[in-house]
Amino acid sequence: MGPVIESHGLTHEYPDGTTAIRDVTLAIEAGERVAVIGANGSGKSTLQLALGGLVDASSGTVTYFGETTDAEAVRDRLGVLLQDPDDYLFNTTVREDLEYGPSQLGMPRQAADRRIDRLADRLGLKGLLDQPPFRLSGGEKQRAAVASVLTFDPDVLLLDEPFGAVDDRYRERIRELMTAHEGTVVLFTPSPDLVPEVADRVILVGQNGSVVADGSVREVLTNGSLLREHGLRPPTTVRLFDGVVEPEEIPLTVSDAREFLTREVR
């Protein structure tokens, strides 16, 4: 199976002359779990929009599923979650927002209802379905936005900071939904701490909008000097064990660290 998204020389320049992303060439394979990390203002969100076909690149191309450069032709296979849930939830009730994607993209109503029920239950939205989105709290809006992008069951998820203002309980639920997703997941985040739990591959975007590293989670996230050079800190466990154990033994998640410590103490 070939790449689901492939970009060549992708560059986007805003009308004021700011170059948000610069000459980005990458390929995301089917089923991959990828995290795109970068400091604030590095161009992650613009890269997400460009890969999702929601802004026109100044130069370069994006090819979807090896068959087309027209994102609208494969819109039902691409789930793009924007950064701000206030932009994403534009209907008059949460239910209408959850139905919007499936209905526009031609999913049969019964199938959509089943998915909406399941997601609303999973993300604690059942009692909020008839509420106007603007009455929800920040975390509730974020959960509703995540549910909205999952309702039409896209093959590829491009999620910009999906954990936003969500509390720990629902953060875990969203992480589980991402893990359970059978297709491809690309997470855009400025927080490397979350990455080892959801991704196998990390793409680091530098502050000039170009890709400066692309490798396994361990390769990129244990490279403290590279991360710091681009305005990020390694995950907490990496900072804790860096210099204490060999780089290849550094636990990347809290559960790995717990296992490691238990083993060492015994």
Next chain:
Amino acid sequence: MTGLVGRSAESITGALRGVFAAERVAAADGLLQRRDPRATLCAVAGLALAVMIARTLAVTLFFGLVTVALARLSKVPLRRLLARSAVVPLASAFVVLPQLVLLPGETLVRVLGVAVTDAGISYVVLFTLRVGTGVALLSLIVMTTPFSAVVAAMRELRIPVALVWVIAITYRYLFLFFDELQRLILARNSRTTGTSSLRGEWRDASRLAGTFLLRTIDRGERVGRAMRARGGARAPSPYGRTRSLNHYDYALVAFAAATIAASGVIRWGL
């Protein structure tokens, strides 16, 4: 903007945002909620048309009573309906206020040396009541029927896609427009202390208006992207909530048609 201008802008914005927000009333078991959305749309829009045709106070008041009756039978709290419907007619009254002195007629009272005529008062009162009743009727549709069901009904009634698209987008953007304004005012108020003169407030309000315009354009673009991300580039196609029309649906539509005819006969004497 903590003074008069700020408070007024905040109140009006909050009220207008409420007009475009759906409410739990749509889930209540009332007369209009039990109707097929196509019947509700045709009947209530028909009644609004009949109000617009009306040119006498008695006929307008009759439609006002019909609106109140529909609201009661649909379990819509009258106070909430009034709150939703009051802003637009009040703004309209403000616009036509000069007619009080411009229309020739018998002088009823003099204000600052200018004659207010009976014809002027009649015009302003009638105009405001007609607008108020029309807006209240249209509010009833939104309060008793989910907006996506209204859009689906329009598609099923074979209203041209372009028109449905314009209505759907306008409705969503109007809501976001007032939502953005309220967010801007709240952000401003959170960092404003003390009081300022009315002149200072107007100066602040004009600055705010400029920022608001830029933010609205920016947010419009972002929301446009959010719509496209979920198939918004295609024609609106919400799930239909229609069913077979029953006798009550037909009766409601027939009643609306009869009122249009009666309103026309009274106005033009056909």
